[in-house]
Amino acid sequence: MTVPPEVLGDALSRDGIETLREGRLVIACPRSERQIKALLTRAGRDGLRVVPAGLLSKISGLRPEVMEGDVDLVLSLRNLSKVIDFVPGDGTLTAQAGCIWSDLGRTVRESGLQLPTDMPLPSRTTLGGALASGMSGPDRLRRGPLRHHVLGAHVILSDGTRAKSGGRLVKNVTGFDLHRLYTGSRGTLCVLIEASLRLFPTPEETCALTRPCADAAEAFQLAEDLRRRHVDPLSVTIEGGARDPWRLHVVLVGRQVELPSALARASEVLGDAERIEGADAHNLRAELRDRVCHGGAWAQLRLSGPPARTHLAHAMLARFLGNDPLWRVVAQPGVASLEVFAPTLAAHTVADQIALLNDLRATLTDSGHRLEPIALPGATHLGLAADLAGDPARRWMRNLQRRYDPLGRFTCPSYPGRAPTLGATS
Amino acid sequence: MALPYLEELRAIVGDAGLVTDRAGRLAYESDALSLEKQLPELVVLPLDTAQASAVMRVLSKHGVPIVPRGAGTGLAGGATPVAGGVSLSTARMREILEIDPVGRTARVQAGVVNAELTRRAAPHDLFYAPDPSSQAACTLGGNVANNSGGPHCFKHGATTRHVLGMIVVDADGEVIDLSHQGPDPDGFDLIGLIVGSEGMFGLVTEVTLKLVPIPDATETILAVFPSLDSACDTVTEAIARRLEPSAIEILDELTIDAVERSVFAAGYPREAKAVLLLECEGSAAEVEATSADLTELCQEHGCLEIRTARDDADRRRLWAGRKGAFGAMGRIAPDLYVADVVAPRTRLREIVRIATDICHERGLKVSNVFHAGDGNLHPNISYDRRDTDEVRRVLEAGELIMRACIERGGSLTGEHGVGLEKQEHMCHLFDESDLDAMRRAREALDPDLRMNPGKMIPIRGCREMRTPEPMPQGDDR
Ligand SMILES: Cc1cc2nc3c(=O)[nH]c(=O)nc-3n(C[C@H](O)[C@H](O)[C@H](O)COP(=O)(O)OP(=O)(O)OC[C@H]3O[C@@H](n4cnc5c(N)ncnc54)[C@H](O)[C@@H]3O)c2cc1C
Numbered sequence: 021m022t023v024p025p026e027v028l029g030d031a032l033s034r035d036g037i038e039t040l041r042e043g044r045l046v047i048a049c050p051r052s053e054r055q056i057k058a059l060l061t062r063a064g065r066d067g068l069r070v071v072p073a074g075l076l077s078k079i080s081g082l083r084p085e086v087m088e089g090d091v092d093l094v095l096s097l098r099n100l101s102k103v104i105d106f107v108p109g110d111g112t113l114t115a116q117a118g119c120i121w122s123d124l125g126r127t128v129r130e131s132g133l134q135l136p137t138d139m140p141l142p143s144r145t146t147l148g149g150a151l152a153s154g155m156s157g158p159d160r161l162r163r164g165p166l167r168h169h170v171l172g173a174h175v176i177l178s179d180g181t182r183a184k185s186g187g188r189l190v191k192n193v194t195g196f197d198l199h200r201l202y203t204g205s206r207g208t209l210c211v212l213i214e215a216s217l218r219l220f221p222t223p224e225e226t227c228a229l230t231r232p233c234a235d236a237a238e239a240f241q242l243a244e245d246l247r248r249r250h251v252d253p254l255s256v257t258i259e260g261g262a263r264d265p266w267r268l269h270v271v272l273v274g275r276q277v278e279l280p281s282a283l284a285r286a287s288e289v290l291g292d293a294e295r296i297e298g299a300d301a302h303n304l305r306a307e308l309r310d311r312v313c314h315g316g317a318w319a320q321l322r323l324s325g326p327p328a329r330t331h332l333a334h335a336m337l338a339r340f341l342g343n344d345p346l347w348r349v350v351a352q353p354g355v356a357s358l359e360v361f362a363p364t365l366a367a368h369t370v371a372d373q374i375a376l377l378n379d380l381r382a383t384l385t386d387s388g389h390r391l392e393p394i395a396l397p398g399a400t401h402l403g404l405a406a407d408l409a410g411d412p413a414r415r416w417m418r419n420l421q422r423r424y425d426p427l428g429r430f431t432c433p434s435y436p437g438r439a440p441t442l443g444a445t446s
Numbered sequence: 447m448a449l450p451y452l453e454e455l456r457a458i459v460g461d462a463g464l465v466t467d468r469a470g471r472l473a474y475e476s477d478a479l480s481l482e483k484q485l486p487e488l489v490v491l492p493l494d495t496a497q498a499s500a501v502m503r504v505l506s507k508h509g510v511p512i513v514p515r516g517a518g519t520g521l522a523g524g525a526t527p528v529a530g531g532v533s534l535s536t537a538r539m540r541e542i543l544e545i546d547p548v549g550r551t552a553r554v555q556a557g558v559v560n561a562e563l564t565r566r567a568a569p570h571d572l573f574y575a576p577d578p579s580s581q582a583a584c585t586l587g588g589n590v591a592n593n594s595g596g597p598h599c600f601k602h603g604a605t606t607r608h609v610l611g612m613i614v615v616d617a618d619g620e621v622i623d624l625s626h627q628g629p630d631p632d633g634f635d636l637i638g639l640i641v642g643s644e645g646m647f648g649l650v651t652e653v654t655l656k657l658v659p660i661p662d663a664t665e666t667i668l669a670v671f672p673s674l675d676s677a678c679d680t681v682t683e684a685i686a687r688r689l690e691p692s693a694i695e696i697l698d699e700l701t702i703d704a705v706e707r708s709v710f711a712a713g714y715p716r717e718a719k720a721v722l723l724l725e726c727e728g729s730a731a732e733v734e735a736t737s738a739d740l741t742e743l744c745q746e747h748g749c750l751e752i753r754t755a756r757d758d759a760d761r762r763r764l765w766a767g768r769k770g771a772f773g774a775m776g777r778i779a780p781d782l783y784v785a786d787v788v789a790p791r792t793r794l795r796e797i798v799r800i801a802t803d804i805c806h807e808r809g810l811k812v813s814n815v816f817h818a819g820d821g822n823l824h825p826n827i828s829y830d831r832r833d834t835d836e837v838r839r840v841l842e843a844g845e846l847i848m849r850a851c852i853e854r855g856g857s858l859t860g861e862h863g864v865g866l867e868k869q870e871h872m873c874h875l876f877d878e879s880d881l882d883a884m885r886r887a888r889e890a891l892d893p894d895l896r897m898n899p900g901k902m903i904p905i906r907g908c909r910e911m912r913t914p915e916p917m918p919q920g921d922d923r
Pocket residue numbers: 477478513514515516517518519520521523524525536556577578579580583584585586587588589590591592593594595596597644645646648649650651772773861862898
């Protein structure tokens with residue numbers, strides 16, 4: 021059921037809930053758990069489709085243009101922004117979901133600690149949004165993805181019950197790791213209201229090596245050579261495209277005494293690379309972190325697969341997108357991820373996008389790769405997702421969705437490969 | 447034995463895949479928590495995913511409960527059979543299917559023994575990092591189900607951080623293939639949910655695991671302390687100073703004595719009240735710097751002596767003592783209750799003391815050997831199960847230790863899991879709505895609740911459990 025936004029907005033304001041509007045979307049910003057529960061009760065009563073969110077900066081499914089028509093109410097957690105518990109001596113942090121990632125970073129920095137990942141666009145990202153989107157920064161190569169460092173969470177389920185899992189401890193196996201299930205669930209299971217993270221010591225030194233490459237193949241080959249030589253960088257990024265030259269960036273961190281040998285080893289592989297140190301190295305690290313968003317726009321596609329075969333995925337991709345004069349890639353070969361900017365693709369009709377991506381996907385699947393649409397219309401996401409509806413893993417996901425949200429109150433147009441028949445038992 | 451499904455199963459796995467006779471089944475009646483026993487109706491040993499799936503379809507048709515089983519080294523009763531149920535063992539699923547040295551991954555069957563993977567990865571200069579002390583026996587499937595840890599998980603993280611993909615067979619025999627996961631899951635993080643789920647969602651038949659390069663340099667340090675308190679304080683301070691060795695373990699006086707009198711004798715000084723076993727790994731320069739910091743820290747905390755492993759053999763000996771410690775406890779008493787709790791790392795000394803006092807007040811012998819860097823304590827209580835009063839005191843002490851940890855921000859279990867042992871204690875940590883959220887996951891993936899039923903999640907509601915049971919008539923407590 022679609023309630024006219026102005027009617028819904030007025031009603032929420034009368035209930036004392038701060039409400040914003042973005043186009044036809046109503047964004048409710050509750051200030052308490054009680055208000056969240058009230059919103060969910062209303063959603064249940066009025067049959068509203070709700071999507072929990074932070075600042076609406078992250079995943080494509082939460083971009084206003086994708087959501088319109090598919091979502092009645094955005095439940096933004098931005099007003100729940102307290103740090104609940106920071107224990108420097110234990111290296112843990114517990115905070116409400118609306119805390120801004122960069123603010124949390126500042127909180128822990130004074131104690132020589134840092135958050136578990138270099139989250140892209142940290143000043144536009146909430147803790148809850150980061151977790152729900154399942155995103156991690158390029159430093160995941162060394163540290164692993166964010167989801168590995170979530171120690172516990174408190175959530176509100178669609179029926180208004182509050183539930184916790186895990187805890188605030190760096191080691192703990194008590195009960196199911198539901199916080200792992202919620203991380204990356206893009207708000208389709210529950211509203212994340214609080215989470216605990218493991219922190220890492222801030223490295224003494226950061227430096228980077230960066231060099232141009234003749235083509236993508238050379239860049240991928242160098243990345244693989246680094247891996248074979250067991251160089252252990254914080255991140256490796258390759259970028260380039262139809263109009264941009266190819267470059268390889270390697271960021272190294274560690275103790276002061278340790279870095280020279282790491283640098284020497286990396287330099288042996290990379291040859292004539294430019295060495296960047298001090299504040300410049302920190303700046304480059306931050307720029308690489310934000311590369312997933314190019315010129316203010318998210319990539320259209322993400323490809324992932326076995327790390328050793330990222331170059332193959334890239335080669336196939338190049339064949340498919342070769343006609344796009346604007347296509348561009350940001351790859352993290354060690355973690356097998358390729359962000360693909362293909363603005364011309366976005367200009368195609370939905371039907372053409374689906375046809376092209378289905379072809380591309382069929383080719384990629386053979387080499388063990390997966391294709392995920394990001395900044396493309398919700399209809400494209402759904403068109404592709406329907407193909408996978410029969411997969412037993414999808415069935416498990418749908419069953420989970422049904423048990424956590426029996427009335428289908430939470431929605432994310434693209435996720436998790438929602439079958440058109442959502443609601444029917446399989 | 448007249449099991450209506452026996453012949454159907456025989457047709458799938460053959461005689462070699464079945465244990466039907468009582469004597470044979472007795473070997474499966476418990477895991478390493480020998481306080482809980484139940485004879486399985488049958489033990490089935492499939493060879494691969496296809497056989498496991500076919501077996502589980504038959505069991506589904508007959509509505510039979512299934513208990514997955516690896517090597518049975520679990521310490522929480524997770525693999526204890528259930529009445530009327532079948533034990534599904536991975537003992538014949540022992541193949542390492544692939545090692546990819548460039549991708550640094552291994553694809554293994556669930557029954558592969560943990561240490562075997564590291565042995566097979568070594569020629570590629572790689573190893574599998576999670577190293578439970580039971581690694582010579584426990585299976586990787588069991589590690590996945592329990593999200594097992596080990597000394598080197600301080601640096602590398604527990605099992606969950608090393609699982610890249612898996613194949614699971616659900617209670618109805620459906621094969622859920624999660625083996626081609628990229629860096630992020632395709633949809634929900636089912637792998638994150640399954641790791642640590644104690645066999646309650648399905649049988650894991652294959653796992654893809656991350657391998658780690660063998661470091662250039664490794665240094666193992668044994669620091670000898672005049673008290674357990676000072677060893678604990680050293681660890682708390684090491685964490686606060688953000689030092690990053692790869693392992694931080696504590697062994698106390700009683701443990702040292704037991705180890706030194708056993709085949710695992712490692713040359714730990716017998717006069718020590720506690721030792722810290724530390725390991726640093728990385729580049730030579732990094733190892734040297736971290737070792738120097740740790741040495742200085744130990745000295746600041748009154749450490750009596752620092753020894754550094756001279757060579758690889760010496761290093762292996764020091765670790766053999768640590769890893770053999772539980773086995774060595776047999777010298778203290780015939781039975782051992784291995785408590786497994788977690789404390790915030792800022793409160794190690796306090797909680798270790800409380801645990802010791804709880805045991806001493808009950809006349810129990812307690813020794814400590816634990817993953818101190820992660821705050822994962824193992825107060826080990828030695829006892830004799832033939833002494834029923836002693837058993838009662840052991841269980842009482844175990845419960846009080848758990849409660850003390852929880853009251854101080856700790857948790858029920860750091861690596862052994864909840865299983866049967868701690869099921870009733872879940873209500874100390876979680877309330878009914880927390881447990882209900884867990885039940886939802888369970889019901890979504892195993893609606894008939896046939897996978898390892900009666901484990902982990904309390905059967906009775908928390909409110910009911912918190913209401914003290916009326917004293918039985920004539921009870922003189
Ligand atoms: C001496 C000793 C030392 C130990 N040291 C440590 C330690 O340092 N760290 C640590 O974490 N643990 C330790 N343990 C506990 C134990 O070894 C681990 O929990 C181990 O992972 C269990 O593996 P297993 O193969 O023996 O599994 P089992 O004991 O057979 O089963 C454990 C659980 O996993 C389930 N399971 C087993 N295989 C599968 C599968 N393929 N699919 C789905 N579910 C499955 C079972 O149902 C059960 O719930 C120790 C135990 C002993 C006896």
